[in-house]
Amino acid sequence: MSTVPVTDLEQLSAARLSEVHRPSSPVVHFPESEPLKLDCDQLLAPFSVAYQTYGTLNSRKSNAILICHALTGDQHVANVHPVTGKPGWWETLVGPGKPVDTERFFVLCTNILGGCMGSTGPASLNPGTGKPYGLDFPVITIGDMVDAQVRLLDRLGIDQLFSVMGGSMGGMQVLEWAARHKERVFTAVPIATAPWHSAQNIALHEVGRQAVMADPDWRGGNYYAHGVVPKNGLAVARMAAHITYLSEKTLEAKFGRNLQDRDARSFSFDADFKIESYLRHQGSTFVDRFDANSYLYITRAMDYFDLEAEHGGKLANAFRGTKTEFCVVSFTSDWLYPTRDSRDIVKALNAVAANVSFVEIESDKGHDSFLLEEPEFFATVRGFLNAGAAKRGLKPGREGP
Amino acid sequence: MQKPNEPLPGAPRADHLLIAEMVEPGSRVLDIGCGDGALLRLLAETKAVDGRGIELSRERVNACVTRGLSVIQGDADRDLADYPDQAFDYAILSLTIQATRYPKAVLEHLIRIGRHAIVSFPNFGHWRIRALLLLTGRMPITDNLPEPWYMSPDAHLCTIKDFDDLVSLVDAEVEEAVAFNSSGRRLAIKNSLSAQNLLGEKAVFLLTGKRRS
Numbered sequence: 001m002s003t004v005p006v007t008d009l010e011q012l013s014a015a016r017l018s019e020v021h022r023p024s025s026p027v028v029h030f031p032e033s034e035p036l037k038l039d040c041d042q043l044l045a046p047f048s049v050a051y052q053t054y055g056t057l058n059s060r061k062s063n064a065i066l067i068c069h070a071l072t073g074d075q076h077v078a079n080v081h082p083v084t085g086k087p088g089w090w091e092t093l094v095g096p097g098k099p100v101d102t103e104r105f106f107v108l109c110t111n112i113l114g115g116c117m118g119s120t121g122p123a124s125l126n127p128g129t130g131k132p133y134g135l136d137f138p139v140i141t142i143g144d145m146v147d148a149q150v151r152l153l154d155r156l157g158i159d160q161l162f163s164v165m166g167g168s169m170g171g172m173q174v175l176e177w178a179a180r181h182k183e184r185v186f187t188a189v190p191i192a193t194a195p196w197h198s199a200q201n202i203a204l205h206e207v208g209r210q211a212v213m214a215d216p217d218w219r220g221g222n223y224y225a226h227g228v229v230p231k232n233g234l235a236v237a238r239m240a241a242h243i244t245y246l247s248e249k250t251l252e253a254k255f256g257r258n259l260q261d262r263d264a265r266s267f268s269f270d271a272d273f274k275i276e277s278y279l280r281h282q283g284s285t286f287v288d289r290f291d292a293n294s295y296l297y298i299t300r301a302m303d304y305f306d307l308e309a310e311h312g313g314k315l316a317n318a319f320r321g322t323k324t325e326f327c328v329v330s331f332t333s334d335w336l337y338p339t340r341d342s343r344d345i346v347k348a349l350n351a352v353a354a355n356v357s358f359v360e361i362e363s364d365k366g367h368d369s370f371l372l373e374e375p376e377f378f379a380t381v382r383g384f385l386n387a388g389a390a391k392r393g394l395k396p397g398r399e400g401p
Numbered sequence: 402m403q404k405p406n407e408p409l410p411g412a413p414r415a416d417h418l419l420i421a422e423m424v425e426p427g428s429r430v431l432d433i434g435c436g437d438g439a440l441l442r443l444l445a446e447t448k449a450v451d452g453r454g455i456e457l458s459r460e461r462v463n464a465c466v467t468r469g470l471s472v473i474q475g476d477a478d479r480d481l482a483d484y485p486d487q488a489f490d491y492a493i494l495s496l497t498i499q500a501t502r503y504p505k506a507v508l509e510h511l512i513r514i515g516r517h518a519i520v521s522f523p524n525f526g527h528w529r530i531r532a533l534l535l536l537t538g539r540m541p542i543t544d545n546l547p548e549p550w551y552m553s554p555d556a557h558l559c560t561i562k563d564f565d566d567l568v569s570l571v572d573a574e575v576e577e578a579v580a581f582n583s584s585g586r587r588l589a590i591k592n593s594l595s596a597q598n599l600l601g602e603k604a605v606f607l608l609t610g611k612r613r614s
Contacts, residue, residue, distance in 0.1 A: 327466065328473075346473055350480070353488035355451075357466045358473035360459055379467045387469025 012288040013229070015083045016116070020291065021125070023118025024082040025050040025075055025111070028155050032127075036113075036148055039141040046127060049152045050118025051075050051110040054094060055102035057158070063394050064158045065100060065385075066149065067109040068166030068173035071298055072238075072290060074117040075109045078102070083289045092373040099382035101397045104389065105162065112173075113148040114140045114298050116291035123224065123291040133293075135221035140297060142169070142305045146176045153184075162392055163385060165189035167370035168337065169298070172305050175345065178326070179307060179318040187388040189381065191329040192370040194341035195315050195348070196306040201336065204244055205299040208237030212292050221293055234292045235283030242282045247333040247366035251275060315344065316351035325391075326356040327384040329377060331369040357384060413443050415585020416495055416521045416605055423519055423577060423607045424448050428490035431455070431514060433477045433507075434497035438465040441472075453489075455480060478502045481510035493519045496603070500554040505567060512573045512610035521605040524580065526560030526598040544583055545602050561598040568608060577607040 027050045030036065035045030052075040057064060067077050067090065074081075078088040078095050094100040094107055111119040114137070122137035129136075153161070164177045164185050171193025178188045194201070212218055215233025219226050243251075255275040259265070262272065271277040311317035326349055330342035339360050349356040361377045363369040369377070386397065413421075417440045424430065426448045432441050435454030438461075444450040454472035456462045465472035473480075477494070478501050492515030494507070499522050501507045511518035523545050524530075533541035540550040546558070559567070561580060568575055578594075580601025581587045588600055597604065 325471065346475075347480075347483045350473075350483040351485060353485055355453065355471050356473060357471045358475075359463045359466050360474055361463070362459070376463055380463060383467035383469050390469070 012083060016289050016291075017123075019083055019117050020121075020123045023050045023111075025052050025118050027051075027118050028152055030151060034151075036144070036151065038138055038144045040138055042138045044113075044120065044138060047113070047120040047148065048118065048124070049110050049113070049120075049148055051108055051152060052077060052079060054078050054107040055105055057106040057156075058394075061158050062160070062162060062392060063104065063389075064106045064108065064153075064161050065163045065165065066153075066161050066177075067094065067100075067107060068145075068149075068164065068170035068177075069109060069112065070166070070168040070170050071241075071302065072286065072295075073170070074115060075111045076117075077107070077109045081289075084285070089371060093378060093381065097397070099378045100165070100385065104395055104397045105385075108156075110149050110152055112145045112298070114145065114294060114301065116294040119148070121291065122221070122293035122297055132222075132224040134224065135293070137293070137297060139300055139304075141301050142172045142176050143180065143310075145301065146173050146180060149173075149177075150181060150184075160184050160186055162394070163187040163189060163388065165191065165381075166193075167191035168193055168367065169302050171337075172302065172307075175307055175318070176305075178322060178324050179311070182319075182322050182324060185324045186392055187325045187327070187384070189327045189329065189384065190342075190345060192331055192334050192337050192342075192367055193345075194337045195318075195345050196308055197303050198341075202303045204241065204336075205303055207240050209296050209299060211236040211240070212296060215292075218292065221296075223292070229287060230292045231284075231287045234287045234290070234295060235280075237295060238286040238290075239279040239283040242279060244336045245366055245368040247335065247364055249333065249364045250366055253364075254278075315348035319349055319354055320352050322349075322352065322354050324354070325388055326354060327380065328356060328358040329370070329380060330358075330360045331363045331365075331367070331374075331377075332360060333364045334367045334369060336367040414439065415581060415583070416603055417443050418585065419579055419581060419587065419605045420444075420493060420495060420519050420521065421447055423517075423605070424450060424491055426450075429488075430491045430493060431484070431489045432493045432495070433481070433511070434494060434500075435461075435465065435470075435472055437461055438468060438470045438472060440493070440495060441465070441470050442468075477507050481507065481514065484510070484514045486513050487516055489515045491515050491517050491519055495519075495521045496523065498522050499558050500556060502556065504557045504559075505571060508567060508573070509571050512571065512608055516609070517576070518573070518608040518610075519605065520564070520608065521603060522559065522564060523555075523603050524561050524598065524601050525558040526562060527602050528599050529602075531599075561601060561604045562594060564604070564606065565594060568606065572611045573608045574611050575606055576609055578604060579606075580604045 035043035078091045111117040114121045122133045126133040171190035174190040212233040215230035217228040218230035258274040260274045260277040308315040330339040346358045430450045430452045432454045441452040455475040462474040492511040530541040580597035
């Protein structure tokens with residue numbers, strides 16, 4: 001991976017800010033008169049939801065699939081990213097003839113509430129002050145993100161989603177959808193996720209947040225006014241988080257103890273090792289496309305996520321009475337959201353005799369496996385969606401039902 | 402594992418056909434140890450059931466889900482406790498109970514989870530097995546029980562009479578018991594348990610929990 005020249009970096013930052021305020025995605029604005037009631041009991045108004053769509057909504061509006069993105073993802077699932085110019089983050093899974101087949105399904109993905117790609121978040125302008133919210137933005141939850149998506153679907157006139165799917169934090173949204181809006185979800189695919197955030201998950205997030213807030217350029221969250229960005233802090237947060245998305249095996253295989261662009265140790269704190277160089281690159285490219293305060297708010301929302309506590313201390317209550325068909329997916333080498341977390345979801349679904357499939361995919365690529373083209377994973381998604389589509393009476397795909 | 406005497410994919414297994422006969426159309430079915438999903442597919446095709454499966458082998462689970470079946474990776478000994486009472490019309494355990502660690506607990510769960518339980522198993526009381534044990538003094542190896550004792554997953558083999566005793570012990574009632582030979586021909590000796598026990602290579606029992614019927 002090459003380092004991006006400084007002038008390009010400035011252009012990238014400008015592009016990032018432009019996506020906050022004038023996103024290239026379609027946006028639905030909800031005026032002052034249509035506030036979003038948040039879990040913290042505050043009202044958010046006005047607010048906006050930016051989204052991307054792929055494929056065509058059928059006349060019965062029965063073929064819509066909502067994809068929920070993860071912490072550092074966005075709505076650009078299967079198109080070139082407007083800031084980085086890279087392919088969509090799930091382009092291998094979503095597209096014509098692909099497992100999430102846009103020739104038969106209408107796929108949409110919203111930028112989550114609190115994000116920084118056109119939906120309202122801490123970088124958006126606070127109508128009360130005319131300046132970016134910063135820390136005046138209310139602390140939001142996964143449930144709030146889902147409620148914002150619900151409002152968009154109401155606008156689009158989609159009563160029931162054929163499927164809601166997503167990995168990691170996207171999977172938490174899937175679970176929240178299935179719990180809060182049972183009748184609006186025909187099938188649900190929570191991938192590499194958990195019904196609550198563990199102490200380890202919270203701990204890792206706290207390290208990231210403290211790194212951001214320790215950066216003097218963070219300016220108490222008001223860096224927007226000073227024309228700076230807490231780049232170093234956010235980069236460190238990203239570096240630490242990125243390690244948790246991989247597995248030890250991947251690190252060994254991909255980097256080992258190999259040196260970067262040199263034959264011997266430099267006896268300095270340069271990025272001697274390939275892995276150091278890789279992480280630094282991950283950190284520095286991340287700050288060009290992501291808002292630091294968004295990172296704080298979204299990680300907080302994940303930490304607050306506890307579907308069991310939300311339902312009286314019994315996870316099964318979250319799903320009682322559900323008619324949704326579930327396909328729960330985990331990966332063997334994912335230590336961030338390990339298989340036992342998915343098993344807890346399955347146990348709760350079984351306890352209410354819900355219709356559930358559960359597969360654990362053998363992969364040594366860690367949590368990031370859900371973003372990669374794992375053949376068994378893709379076959380599972382295709383098979384599950386095809387079976388659901390037949391039950392929902394949708395037209396068969398290229399390869400038959 | 403593919404049992405050596407299992408027919409090739411396509412032709413339904415003999416015990417599956419007998420089980421399918423016992424299942425009311427349109428019912429809710431849980432198939433424990435569903436393997437490659439052959440029984441679930443047979444029941445979906447011939448009886449339009451709402452079927453779910455549990456299977457131990459990850460590869461087989463993934464193959465089932467890829468084919469559109471609702472199957473989870475799980476273990477009969479560990480995971481049946483998660484299910485609520487009477488969640489299904491039928492809880493089915495085909496040729497699996499002898500491979501569980503705690504057959505009694507598993508059977509109790511079956512009659513709790515299902516309004517009916519259907520259990521098929523190889524009959525250790527078949528005359529050939531009795532004869533082999535008597536004549537050779539060693540654990541019998543037959544078409545039906547092809548593996549040596551140290552390789553076999555069958556930890557708790559039983560006879561038809563033994564199973565009938567267990568049914569009484571867990572307070573269940575036998576609605577129907579069918580003994581059959583390995584080609585799937587049912588034996589016309591329905592009324593005599595002793596005769597079934599001597600001549601049947603396998604058996605299928607349709608049960609109901611007494612307290613709830």
